[in-house]
Amino acid sequence: MDPKRFRAALTSSSPVSNESEPEPESPRVAEVQLHLEAEDGKLLLYLPTPSETRLEWVDLLQEVQKQLESGQRLWPPNTLVELVTGDRLLDHRQLQQIVNALTTVKLHLTRLHTKRRQTAVAAATSGYSIEQQAQILPMAQSTIAQFKLDAEEKDAAPLYLQTTLRSGAEIRHPGTVVIQGDLNPGSSVVADGDILVWGRLRGITHAGASGNAKSQIMALQMEPTQLRIADWVARAPESLPDQFYPEVAYIATDGIQIAPAADFSKNMIQP
Structure with missing residues (x-):
């Protein structure tokens, strides 16, 4: 079997009754399979949601373990x-x-794809990269070649994280991201809304990733490796200032500009 095209699947089976009388009908659940797929040198593990399977968490975890053990020979350590x-x-x-x-x-495990903010917070604070967007469907179910944001996703609620992003961690969210902590070099945040870092910003940030040029990036201490807003890109200056204070990055007529947050706020409230 070609490991690049490996797919393992399981479903829970309904109990078979020996009684002659039919059992009372219960609401039908559309049974969605648990999938393991190999793609570009990595594995994608798809967990069915509670509405897609009859399995409780303990049973689902056991099935995950069985699938991993049975397919262990199909992928390298x-x-x-x-x-x-x-x-x-x-x-x-x-x-x-898991x-x-x-x-x-x-x-x-390196990354988690989720539509739930609580799950995203749990993963990010545990040090894993996250992508909080539309659910990624297995190849057998997917008929969409490219993901497009709809109106509901553009209005996504902000994602609040109380953590420090270490090198290699990445956060993706279809709204605004607020981080109480630092972005270490090698980490990145990609948001369709604004990005607010209540700490040191030393990684890569991309606000307005879906094209919103009005998005902003704010940090208590701005030392970015790279700043991006919509299609504009700016790199950190060669030398750092002697004193740090809250700053805001935004798009002006000549590209991305960085201004003290206090001055920026004053300009914004002027008629």
Whole structure:
């Protein structure tokens, strides 16, 4: 079997009754399979949401472990994994259980795709990259070649994180991102709205990623590797200032400008 095209799937089976009388009908659940797919040297693990499966979390976790163990010979050790959870809510404990199951078969979780802000917060504060956008569907179900934001996603609620992003971590969100903590060099934040960093910004930030040139980037200490707003790009100056104070990056007539937050606020409230 070609590991590049490997796909494992499972469904929970309905219990078979030996009674002659039919059992009372219960609401039907559209059973969606748990998928493992290889793509570009990494594995994508798709978890069905509670509305898509009859399995409780304990049983679903057991099925994940079985799938990982049965397919262990199909991928090399230390393969990177991206977890796709859709609308499923995962807390720190559940996320760690998935990580433990992956570690047992020498796989490493790097990124989590989710539509739930609570799940995104749990993943980001645990040090994993996140992408909070539309659910990524398995190849067998997907008929869309390119993701486009709709009106609802453009109005996405802000994502609030109380964490420091380490090197290699990446946050993607279809709204505004507010981080109480630092962005270390090598980390990045991509948002369709504004980006506010209540700390040191030393990584890469891209506000207005879907094209909104009115988006802004603010930080208590601005030391970026790169700033992007919509299609505009700016790099950090050669020398850093002697004193740091809150600053705002925005698009002016001649490109991205950085101004003290106090001055920027005064200009904004003038008639």
